Amino acid sequence: MPSPAEKSGAVTLRGVSLVYGGRRDGVRALADIDADLAPGSFTAIVGPSGCGKSTLLRLVAGFSQPTEGKVAVSGSDVAGPGPDRGVVFQQPRLFPWLTVRGNVEFGLRGRSRADRRARSTELLELVGLSDAAQRRPYELSGGMQQRAAIARALAPDPAILLMDEPFAALDALTRERLQEELRRIWQATGKTVLFVTHSVDEAVYLGTRILVLSRRPGRVVLDESSDLPHAPDPHLHPDHPVLREKIAAAVRAAAA
Numbered sequence: 436m437p438s439p440a441e442k443s444g445a446v447t448l449r450g451v452s453l454v455y456g457g458r459r460d461g462v463r464a465l466a467d468i469d470a471d472l473a474p475g476s477f478t479a480i481v482g483p484s485g486c487g488k489s490t491l492l493r494l495v496a497g498f499s500q501p502t503e504g505k506v507a508v509s510g511s512d513v514a515g516p517g518p519d520r521g522v523v524f525q526q527p528r529l530f531p532w533l534t535v536r537g538n539v540e541f542g543l544r545g546r547s548r549a550d551r552r553a554r555s556t557e558l559l560e561l562v563g564l565s566d567a568a569q570r571r572p573y574e575l576s577g578g579m580q581q582r583a584a585i586a587r588a589l590a591p592d593p594a595i596l597l598m599d600e601p602f603a604a605l606d607a608l609t610r611e612r613l614q615e616e617l618r619r620i621w622q623a624t625g626k627t628v629l630f631v632t633h634s635v636d637e638a639v640y641l642g643t644r645i646l647v648l649s650r651r652p653g654r655v656v657l658d659e660s661s662d663l664p665h666a667p668d669p670h671l672h673p674d675h676p677v678l679r680e681k682i683a684a685a686v687r688a689a690a691a
């Protein structure tokens with residue numbers, strides 16, 4: 436048996452199915468998902484629209500419960516949301532009445548002022564927003580807002596970061612920059628990341644594990660491990676084109 440510390444940040448999915456609106460005539464969103472995600476891994480989840488990607492993330496976040504099967508994090512069954520899991524959505528969902536720093540410190544209520552300040556300073560630096568600490572969300576570009584949302588999610592130091600198409604609403608250049616920065620942040624923090632995306636390129640750039648889901652009900656049709664995110668530049672790695680084509684082919688087949 437691994438010690439609790441070794442298992443911290445692990446995600447386990449066992450025979451997970453989810454039916455919205457009743458077992459008999461409901462919408463079957465996920466079927467029979469089995470996966471063990473190692474602590475510190477970066478799992479990219481790719482699949483056609485409506486295949487259950489957000490549903491899967493919401494289960495791990497504890498926002499909903501599976502109809503069948505079981506979801507566990509760090510060795511314990513998920514019963515609801517918790518500070519061990521930070522969530523980043525496609526829209527930043529920042530609190531408009533708080534400054535950037537205020538948003539980052541939101542999850543640190545209960546700690547001393549000095550503590551909150553030190554932690555938010557560190558996180559704002561990590562996401563490159565030190566100069567924007569006193570600005571309000573509406574004064575920021577979309578990319579900066581999403582950086583702030585990432586800093587806010589990291590504030591309570593969760594073992595697991597859940598990201599649902601966080602860069603999908605950004606322009607291409609900003610998106611590339613943020614992908615690069617997320618890779619750096621993941622390497623610097625050692626978080627377990629679950630990252631939902633439509634983009635094969637994004638999945639191949641970031642994922643040490645890539646799960647391709649079929650159309651609804653989502654099932655895992657390809658489960659691929661990769662070392663590319665550890666390379667100095669994943670795009671230039673000799674395995675890149677082969678892996679990219681393999682994932683793209685699976686996504687095309689899943690969507691057909």
Ligand SMILES: Nc1ncnc2c1ncn2[C@@H]1O[C@H](COP(=O)(O)OP(=O)(O)O)[C@@H](O)[C@H]1O
Pocket residue numbers: 455456462463464482483484485486487488489490491651
């Ligand atoms: N609350 C809900 N009630 C009923 N059906 C839902 C609900 N949420 C999602 N669905 C349906 O479940 C399927 C999977 O949804 P979702 O997980 O959002 O897919 P994805 O994120 O892959 O686009 C879709 O067909 C969607 O319409």
Ligand SMILES: [Mg+2]
Pocket residue numbers: 488489490599
């Ligand atoms: Mg979704």
